[in-house]
Every structure is written in C-alpha cells, then in structure tokens.
Amino acid sequence: MRSYDLAELLLTELHRADNPHHAAPLNRRLYQTLRSTILGGHLTAGTQLPSTRDLARDLDLSRNTVMSAVGQLVAEGYLTAQQGSGTYVSDALPDQRPLTPANSSRARQAREADANPRDLSQRGCLLTQSSGSAQYEVQPFAPGAIEFTEFPIQLWQKLQAKYWRSLDRNLLDYGQEGGYMPLRVAIAQYLTLSRSVRVTPEQVLITSGTQQSIDLAARLLTDHGDEAWVENPCYWGARRALQAAGLKLRPIGVDAEGIAPSATDWQGNPRLIYVTPSHQYPLGHVMSLPRRRALLEFAARRRCWIFEDDYDSEFRYTGRPYASLQGLDEHAQVLYSGTFSKVMYPGIRLGYLVVPKDLVPAFNTGLYDLYRPGQLMLQAALTDFITEGHLNTLIRRLRVAYQTRRDVLARHIQQCLGDRVRISGQDSGLHLCLVFQDPGVDDEAIATAADAQGMTVRPLSRYSIGEPHRQGLILGYAYVPTERVAPWAKKLCELIRQALD
Ligand SMILES: Cc1ncc(COP(=O)(O)O)c(C=O)c1O
Structure with a gap:
C-alpha cells in the first residue's frame, strides 16, 4: 500500500467522530487505529508499511509519535520489522489466528470487539478508564524513566x-x-x-x-x-x-x-x-x-x-x-x-x-x-x-550524574521562565516539579505540545483527585544523557515560555 493511501485510510479512522479512542494521546490513537486496520483485514499479511518518516509526513504527526505506535505493534507481534528491508504486517496475529479479509465475519467481529470491549467488571472499568502509564512513551523528561550509560x-x-x-x-x-x-x-x-x-x-x-x-x-x-x-x-x-x-x-x-x-x-x-x-x-x-x-x-x-x-x-x-x-x-x-x-x-x-x-x-x-x-x-x-559493594558504587555514580542533569535543567528553567514558575522537590529523586504561578495555565496542552516535539512531560493536574489546585509539569531528568540535557532543556523551556506568553 502506498504511503498516502494508507495515510488517507488512517486519517479517516483517526478523526472519525465515533472513534472510541479520541481522547487518548496521538501515539496511542495511532496505535489503536493501525491495530484495528490490521485486525479488520484492511492491511493484509505481508503488506509492507511505508517508512515512519513518510507516514509521519503524510499524517502530519511527529516521527516519534509514529515510531512509538509502530514499535508497540512490533512488540505485540502485529508487525514484523526486518532489519534493512522495512516493516511488514505479520503472517499471524499475536494470538495465532491468521489474518482475514476485510469483509469476513471474523474481521467484522474483530472490528466490533475492538470498538466495544465486552463487559468488564466494575473494578475493571474503573481500572482501565484512565490508565496513567500506557499513555506516555519514553522520551526526554519522562518521569521515572532512566537511561543506562552509568549502569555496569x-x-x-x-x-x-x-x-x-x-x-x-x-x-x-x-x-x-x-x-x-x-x-x-x-x-x-x-x-x-x-x-x-x-x-x-x-x-x-x-x-x-x-x-x-x-x-x-x-x-x-x-x-x-x-x-x-x-x-x-x-x-x-x-x-x-x-x-x-x-x-x-x-x-x-x-x-x-x-x-x-x-x-x-x-x-x-x-x-x-x-x-x-x-x-x-x-x-x-x-x-x-x-x-x-x-x-x-x-x-x-x-x-x-x-x-x-x-x-x-x-x-x-x-x-x-x-x-x-x-x-x-x-x-x-x-x-x-x-x-x-x-x-x-x-x-x-x-x-x-x-x-x-x-x-x-x-x-x-x-x-x-x-x-x-x-x-x-x-x-x-x-x-x-x-x-x-557495586550497588553503593552505582548509587554514588548516579547521584553525581543526576545532580548535574538536574542542575542544568533547573538553570535553564530559572533563566528562561524566571518567577513565572516555582520549582519544587528538586533536592532529591529523579524528577522535579514545575508549578505555574498562574493557575489558569493549561498544563495538559503544554504536555501535548511537548509530545509533538518529542518530549514527555506530565501535567501536574492529572495527579490531582478532584478539581486540581495547581497546574504544573513533572519533569524527569534521569533519561537524558548528561551532555544532551542542555539542548533538550532549552527546547522545552522555550516551548513553555511560548505557552505562557
Ligand atoms: C511514587 C512511586 N513509587 C514507586 C514507584 C516504582 O514502582 P515499582 O517499584 O512498581 O516499579 C514509582 C515509579 O515511578 C513511583 O513514582
């Protein structure tokens, strides 16, 4: 399938008014849409996918967003990545059922099941309503994420x-x-x-x-x-x-x-x-x-x-x-x-x-x-x-590396955003919290904009139970290698400053 044919199909599905995943972040929506397209037989076994670069261009999405969705489907076995030759729809679904043509009853059932999962328990519904984890890909500033240059x-x-x-x-x-x-x-x-x-x-x-x-x-x-x-x-x-x-x-x-x-x-x-x-x-x-x-x-x-x-x-x-x-x-x-x-x-x-x-x-x-x-x-x-004694040595090394990364990030925040934000919780851990002085700021919108530029920041409001009292961002600094913190921090701070202006 040519890149723009697939892009057209995906765009139609992504923006369908009744798309059950319309509230999810873009990478998640794209993943669900691609998966439904495969399950529905619109993309048959062996079909080669366009490159992530072409798809990103045709869908007007960031390449990271596309790579995250495609990577997830590869990990789950819907797609197969062959080094040097591209990404293909797998011969069998992860549950071993062969792929079926678009209009077969099985394909219809699969499509319906995807749109309307069968009855979950009340506990199951509560649990899956707004999962906090799966909505984020690991990118610079993702809280909780670490990288391994220091790990022996x-x-x-x-x-x-x-x-x-x-x-x-x-x-x-x-x-x-x-x-x-x-x-x-x-x-x-x-x-x-x-x-x-x-x-x-x-x-x-x-x-x-x-x-x-x-x-x-x-x-x-x-x-x-x-x-x-x-x-x-x-x-x-x-x-x-x-x-x-x-x-x-x-x-x-x-x-x-x-x-x-x-x-x-x-x-x-x-x-x-x-x-x-x-x-x-x-x-x-x-x-x-x-x-x-x-x-x-x-x-x-x-x-x-x-x-x-x-x-x-x-x-x-x-x-x-x-x-x-x-x-x-x-x-x-x-x-x-x-x-x-x-x-x-x-x-x-x-x-x-x-x-x-x-x-x-x-x-x-x-x-x-x-x-x-x-x-x-x-x-x-x-x-x-x-x-x-390796654990203590590792902790000492990581402490030095993380402290440096934190310092660079905090310096950029202070220089670029001044007293429009307050930094909280920077004395320990792997993240700091940026609290906006103006409570009217939309931290969700900033997180979405950052995601489109390949950065994962978490809106503070999302951690509140009930009406949020504060708006801000949780920024993890352990995932960005020390020498890369400054350029990423600059990019992020500029994005935040524009949002605050
Ligand atoms: C507050 C808090 N507790 C615990 C964890 C770690 O959980 P686990 O040990 O299940 O990986 C995290 C991870 O980010 C956390 O933020």
Whole structure:
C-alpha cells in the first residue's frame, strides 16, 4: 500500500467522530487505529508499511509519535520489522489466528470487539478508564524513566552468568516464602545503615516492586469499602492499586511539610494511609518531623496502617538522607516499601516490603499464594551486586550524574521562565516539579505540545483527585544523557515560555 493511501485510510479512522479512542494521546490513537486496520483485514499479511518518516509526513504527526505506535505493534507481534528491508504486517496475529479479509465475519467481529470491549467488571472499568502509564512513551523528561550509560552492564551479565553456569536446581524453583534469604539479609543490612529502618531479614519480603507491595498490603490488611487516605496530588500507581482493591480513597491535601490532614480529616477513621514522606510524589516535599509524629500518633490511636513508599530516597543531593518514617514508629504500624526500579532499572521488577514482625507469617503466605515467587537467579545475582559493594558504587555514580542533569535543567528553567514558575522537590529523586504561578495555565496542552516535539512531560493536574489546585509539569531528568540535557532543556523551556506568553 502506498504511503498516502494508507495515510488517507488512517486519517479517516483517526478523526472519525465515533472513534472510541479520541481522547487518548496521538501515539496511542495511532496505535489503536493501525491495530484495528490490521485486525479488520484492511492491511493484509505481508503488506509492507511505508517508512515512519513518510507516514509521519503524510499524517502530519511527529516521527516519534509514529515510531512509538509502530514499535508497540512490533512488540505485540502485529508487525514484523526486518532489519534493512522495512516493516511488514505479520503472517499471524499475536494470538495465532491468521489474518482475514476485510469483509469476513471474523474481521467484522474483530472490528466490533475492538470498538466495544465486552463487559468488564466494575473494578475493571474503573481500572482501565484512565490508565496513567500506557499513555506516555519514553522520551526526554519522562518521569521515572532512566537511561543506562552509568549502569555496569557487563558486570551485571557476569554476575547472572555465574548462577546460570552453576545450574543450581534450587534456583529454578519457586523458592522459599518471602524470597531468597541471602537477598533479604543484604537488604536488611542496607536499610538499617542507609535508611534507619528497624528490620530483621525475616521482616523483608521480596516482591516484584512497589506495585505488588501495595497490592499485597491492601489485600491482606483492608476490606472492600474501607477508607484509605492518599496524598493529593498522588502517585497514580498507588491510586490504581488501592482502587482495584476496592478501597474508598480519601484525598488529603499536601503542603510544604508533606501530607496535611485538615481538622475534619483528623476525625476520620482510615484503615490505611499511603504516603511518600521522603519525596512526596509528585510535588517532592519532605515530610517534616512534627508531621511524621502526628501521623504516627494518629495511626497508633486509630489502629490503622501506614504504607511508606520510599521509592527514590537513594538520590538525595543536599544534606543527609532523611531517616525513614518506619524508623520512628514505636507501635509497629508502618509497612516500609522500596524498589530496585530506580537504582537498577525498572524492568528488573524487584522490590521489597518490610512488614511488622507479627505480620510476617501472613504476608509470607499471601505473597506465595497470590503471586507465586521465583526469579531466584536474578535475586542471587542482585545479592552479589549488593554485598560486593557495586550497588553503593552505582548509587554514588548516579547521584553525581543526576545532580548535574538536574542542575542544568533547573538553570535553564530559572533563566528562561524566571518567577513565572516555582520549582519544587528538586533536592532529591529523579524528577522535579514545575508549578505555574498562574493557575489558569493549561498544563495538559503544554504536555501535548511537548509530545509533538518529542518530549514527555506530565501535567501536574492529572495527579490531582478532584478539581486540581495547581497546574504544573513533572519533569524527569534521569533519561537524558548528561551532555544532551542542555539542548533538550532549552527546547522545552522555550516551548513553555511560548505557552505562557
Ligand atoms: C511514587 C512511586 N513509587 C514507586 C514507584 C516504582 O514502582 P515499582 O517499584 O512498581 O516499579 C514509582 C515509579 O515511578 C513511583 O513514582
């Protein structure tokens, strides 16, 4: 099919008034439209797609947008990319059904199914209504994204290869409840020294990251309809997991001292409180000591649980790292969660949850029965990575690199935008938050404009529950290699300045 024929077909579909994905970002819409076109048989097996450059030109989209949609379809098996010769529609759909001509009943069914997914549960609908994650591609300034120039890949390969060579059959099994014990020992030591967490190795459970830790805590400690407090604005991942567990979320405001319950809130009776005390996500405030004490006393009085998400505290650029909330807890009300997503890489899917001693047996059982553990080879390699000192070395190196990137970005923001914005949360972590002084600014529109220029910035308003009080942008600086930060920062700041003018 020629580029402009396909472009015409796609343009018609993309702009159809009843397109069910019309509210989604462009790359997502293009992905859905291309996928429907393939499923509907309009693009048959073996058809070569025009180059992404030609498609971008004919659709009047950025090449990044087109590459993101095409890349996703390649990853899912709808398209096949052949090095040097182009991209083709695959011979079989990812579920192995052969592709069918446009007018067959199967093609019609596929088209209808795509437009009207069959009944989801209420929980399923709630969960998928506005997914926070899939709408963004990884581009400069994508929060949470990192790049790997500092990561010691060869060393990591070597550590993993050692265990695969040994072919210890025990490491191919599900493993013990709670995870690989040597890793739990190493994490307990690390947390005691670096985060003042009060912990024994038995209290450390190895999970597949924060998301699973929240899910597990919510399932074991709360019932459907219980109230959970979340910070407002709040990390979307926590919000999704708590909602999916059937909790009623009560958004609690945030000020410069962290979560800030009102007098009425303090009268409430939550079952669980989710907080990010070391670096509030997304605003970046550190919870003050008086606020920590007040929260802990409240939790002890109400006998409710606090979930402390300590997702990025390894990267503190000024002063000493703050001690954990868990370390101050006298009544064993706090569950402390950490992740290797930031210090290693997000796809490693390894994290840990420290639970109070009396909860250890229940959490071991829950973890084992609900999710089935495993990944012991990876856990063993990670243990060596920590005990041989490589993790600390990596953190030190990353801290220097990220601090430099943050400084460059912050300097450009100050020079270009001056007092029209306030920077918040830049003392630690991998992102900073730009808050617009003028509340009338449309942060969604700026994010869309940035996406069209190949940058991913997240609108602050999207993290609010209910009417947003602030407009701003969350800017991640860990994904842009140090030498590339300045040109990207300049481009972004100019775009923002134009939007503010
Ligand atoms: C507040 C917060 N917690 C946790 C995580 C990491 O989650 P996970 O460990 O599931 O990758 C992130 C990732 O961006 C985050 O922003």
